[in-house]
Amino acid sequence: MSTPVRARRGRRTPDDGPRASFRQLLPFLFEHKRVLVVVAVLSVIGAGTTLAQPLLVGQVIELVQNGETLGALVWAIVALVIVSSVISGYQHYLLQRTGTAVVYSSRRKLIARILHLPISEFDARRTGDLVSRVGTDTTLLYAVLTQGLADSVGNALIFVGAIIAMAIIDPVLLLLIVVVIGVSIAGVSVLSGRIRKATTTQQEKVGELASSVERAVGSIRTVRASGATEREESSISATAGEAYGIGVRIAKVSALVVPIAGVALQVSLLVVLGVGGYRVADGAITIASLVTFVMFLFFLVGPLGSFFGAITSVNQALGALGRIQEVIDLPVESQDDAAIAARVTADAASAPTDSDAAIEFRDVHFAYPENVVAARRKAETEALAALETAHLATAAIDLPAGDPDAPHALDGEVLRGVSFTVPRGARVALVGPSGAGKSTTLSLIERFYDPTAGAILLDGTDVRALDRAELRSRLGYVEQDAPTLAGTIAENLRLASPEASDSDIERVLHAVNLGDVLDRNPLGVDAPVGEAGVMLSGGERQRLAIARALLAAPPILLLDESTSSLDGLNEQRMRDAIDAVAAGRTLIVIAHRLSTVVDSDLIVVLENGRVIGQGTHSELVESTPLYRDLARHQLLV
Structure with missing residues (x-):
C-alpha cells in the first residue's frame, strides 16, 4: 500500500499572487449604497x-476668565457629547451589519462562480484552496467597513475642519503639526504596500493548508493504515507554520503602523505645549485659544489614526480580494456556448447525419487545456521532489482530481481521430488499456470538455449546438469513482431527480440490489450514509451511483467502470439490473473486465487515443491482437 505524500508547492514571491485594486472593491460596497x-x-x-x-469649550474658558456666567453653554456641550455618542453607536451598528452583508454577498458571488466554472478549472486547482477563498478570504472584506473606511466622510470633515480651525487660531503651530503628520503619513504609505503583499501570500498558504487538511482527512484510513499519520501531521504543520510565519510578519508591520498615530499625537502635543506655551507667554495667543487648539489637535489625530487603521485593513482586504476576484473573473462553463453553437450549426448544415445513431464520434481529437497540463506536471514534479526528500520508495501522487486518462498524455493529444457510431438502443462497450482515452470519451459526451477537432453528435446534432442542461438531461453518467454525498440515501438519489418519491427511490434501489441497505436501517431511504458514504461498502456506493442515474430515467446511460467495485455475485446481479433497465435505452459502458461486456452489441477497442478495432467479441478476437490478448489474459478465449 502506498503512502500519501503531500505535494509541496514551490515558493512564490509575494508579487506573484493575484492582487486587486481599490476600484474592484467598490462594487461590493455599492451594493449597500x-x-x-x-x-x-x-x-x-x-x-x-x-x-x-x-469652540464652545474655548468660549467657556473666556467667560470664566472674564468672570461672566456660563449660561446654557455647559448644557450645549453636554448635548453635543450625547448626540455625538448616539450617532457613533448607531454608525457602529450600521457598519457591522453592512460589513456582514458584504461578506455574504461576496460569498454568494464566489459560490455561484465556482459551481459554474469549467471542469478544467477544477482539474487544475485544489479543492481546499477554492474552499478557503469562500471562507477565509471573504471574511477579510468585513474589516473594510468595520475599521474606518465607511465613515471616512465624517473623519475627513473632522480632519479638514480641524485644520481650518487650527489655521485660524495659530498658523505657526499648525505648520509644525503638518510637518509631524506628513512624516507619519509617509511612513504608513511605505508599510501599507508590504501588508498587502504579505496578506496575499498568507491567504495562499491558508488555501494550501485547507487543501492539505482536506486531502489527509478524506484519506484518513489510508493514512492510518500506511503508518503515515505522523508524517502527514508534520507536513501539514509545516504549511501551518509557513502561514503563521507570514502572519507574524504582517503583525510586525501592523505593529509599526498602529503606533505611528500615537507617536504623531504625542510629538504633536509636546510641540504644541512647548511652542504654544511660549506663544501664550509672548501674548501671540490666549490660553483659551491654546486649549481650543489642543482639542482640535486631538480631533485631528483621531481621524488620522482611523485613516491609518483603514489603510491597514483595506490593504489586507485587497490582498484577499485579489484571490476572490481571480475566481470571479474566470469564464463560466457556458460563457461562449452561443458563439460555439452558431459556428458548429453552420458547419453541420451540409454534413450528412445517421438517423439511427444515438451518438456518433467523427474524427475527434482532444488535448487537455494548458492550465490542466501545467497543474498536473507541477503536481508530479512536486510529488517526486517530496519522495526524494522523504527517501520513500513509493507514494501516492496527489494529482488534481480529473480524468484518469490525462496523466498519460501531458505532452500531446488524448484522443487522435476517434470515430465510431453508437446505434440507438444498442449497448456499446469501450475497452482498452489504462490511458487509452476511454473515460475522456464520456467526458466529451457530457461536455465537461469540448473536442479540439472533430465533432460528437447526439441524435444527429452536434453536442456543442445543444444547451448544456438539455444535453445532460438526456444522459445518465456514472463516473469511475462516483462520489457518495454526505447525507441520506434519499438525498443522494434526488440529486438528479429532486421530485422523485420514496417509492421511486425504493424501486431503483431494489433494481440495483440495494434492498438490504433499506432493510438494515429502520429509517429506510432516510438512513444516513456518512461522510463520503463511509457507512456503505465500496460496491454499495457504486450501486448507489448507478441507482441515482437510473432514477432520472435518461434515454442514454454512460457507465464508467460501473462494476469495478463489485464481487462476482453482485456483478452478475448488477448486470441483470442493467439489462432490465436498458430496454429502450442506449448504453455506453467502459470496463476492464471483458466478462461484463462480451455480450455487447458493439465493442470499440482504444489504444493510445485511437480506435484500433470495432465489432463483437468474436469478431475482435479474430481481428484485433490487443483485444485477443486482453481476452486471453482474462481466460475468455
Whole structure:
C-alpha cells in the first residue's frame, strides 16, 4: 500500500499572487449604497457636533476668565457629547451589519462562480484552496467597513475642519503639526504596500493548508493504515507554520503602523505645549485659544489614526480580494456556448447525419487545456521532489482530481481521430488499456470538455449546438469513482431527480440490489450514509451511483467502470439490473473486465487515443491482437 505524500508547492514571491485594486472593491460596497449614504450623513452630523465642542469649550474658558456666567453653554456641550455618542453607536451598528452583508454577498458571488466554472478549472486547482477563498478570504472584506473606511466622510470633515480651525487660531503651530503628520503619513504609505503583499501570500498558504487538511482527512484510513499519520501531521504543520510565519510578519508591520498615530499625537502635543506655551507667554495667543487648539489637535489625530487603521485593513482586504476576484473573473462553463453553437450549426448544415445513431464520434481529437497540463506536471514534479526528500520508495501522487486518462498524455493529444457510431438502443462497450482515452470519451459526451477537432453528435446534432442542461438531461453518467454525498440515501438519489418519491427511490434501489441497505436501517431511504458514504461498502456506493442515474430515467446511460467495485455475485446481479433497465435505452459502458461486456452489441477497442478495432467479441478476437490478448489474459478465449 502506498503512502500519501503531500505535494509541496514551490515558493512564490509575494508579487506573484493575484492582487486587486481599490476600484474592484467598490462594487461590493455599492451594493449597500443606501446604508452607506445614511452612514455618510450621520458622519457629517457627527463631524459637526465634534467640531463644535472645542469652540464652545474655548468660549467657556473666556467667560470664566472674564468672570461672566456660563449660561446654557455647559448644557450645549453636554448635548453635543450625547448626540455625538448616539450617532457613533448607531454608525457602529450600521457598519457591522453592512460589513456582514458584504461578506455574504461576496460569498454568494464566489459560490455561484465556482459551481459554474469549467471542469478544467477544477482539474487544475485544489479543492481546499477554492474552499478557503469562500471562507477565509471573504471574511477579510468585513474589516473594510468595520475599521474606518465607511465613515471616512465624517473623519475627513473632522480632519479638514480641524485644520481650518487650527489655521485660524495659530498658523505657526499648525505648520509644525503638518510637518509631524506628513512624516507619519509617509511612513504608513511605505508599510501599507508590504501588508498587502504579505496578506496575499498568507491567504495562499491558508488555501494550501485547507487543501492539505482536506486531502489527509478524506484519506484518513489510508493514512492510518500506511503508518503515515505522523508524517502527514508534520507536513501539514509545516504549511501551518509557513502561514503563521507570514502572519507574524504582517503583525510586525501592523505593529509599526498602529503606533505611528500615537507617536504623531504625542510629538504633536509636546510641540504644541512647548511652542504654544511660549506663544501664550509672548501674548501671540490666549490660553483659551491654546486649549481650543489642543482639542482640535486631538480631533485631528483621531481621524488620522482611523485613516491609518483603514489603510491597514483595506490593504489586507485587497490582498484577499485579489484571490476572490481571480475566481470571479474566470469564464463560466457556458460563457461562449452561443458563439460555439452558431459556428458548429453552420458547419453541420451540409454534413450528412445517421438517423439511427444515438451518438456518433467523427474524427475527434482532444488535448487537455494548458492550465490542466501545467497543474498536473507541477503536481508530479512536486510529488517526486517530496519522495526524494522523504527517501520513500513509493507514494501516492496527489494529482488534481480529473480524468484518469490525462496523466498519460501531458505532452500531446488524448484522443487522435476517434470515430465510431453508437446505434440507438444498442449497448456499446469501450475497452482498452489504462490511458487509452476511454473515460475522456464520456467526458466529451457530457461536455465537461469540448473536442479540439472533430465533432460528437447526439441524435444527429452536434453536442456543442445543444444547451448544456438539455444535453445532460438526456444522459445518465456514472463516473469511475462516483462520489457518495454526505447525507441520506434519499438525498443522494434526488440529486438528479429532486421530485422523485420514496417509492421511486425504493424501486431503483431494489433494481440495483440495494434492498438490504433499506432493510438494515429502520429509517429506510432516510438512513444516513456518512461522510463520503463511509457507512456503505465500496460496491454499495457504486450501486448507489448507478441507482441515482437510473432514477432520472435518461434515454442514454454512460457507465464508467460501473462494476469495478463489485464481487462476482453482485456483478452478475448488477448486470441483470442493467439489462432490465436498458430496454429502450442506449448504453455506453467502459470496463476492464471483458466478462461484463462480451455480450455487447458493439465493442470499440482504444489504444493510445485511437480506435484500433470495432465489432463483437468474436469478431475482435479474430481481428484485433490487443483485444485477443486482453481476452486471453482474462481466460475468455
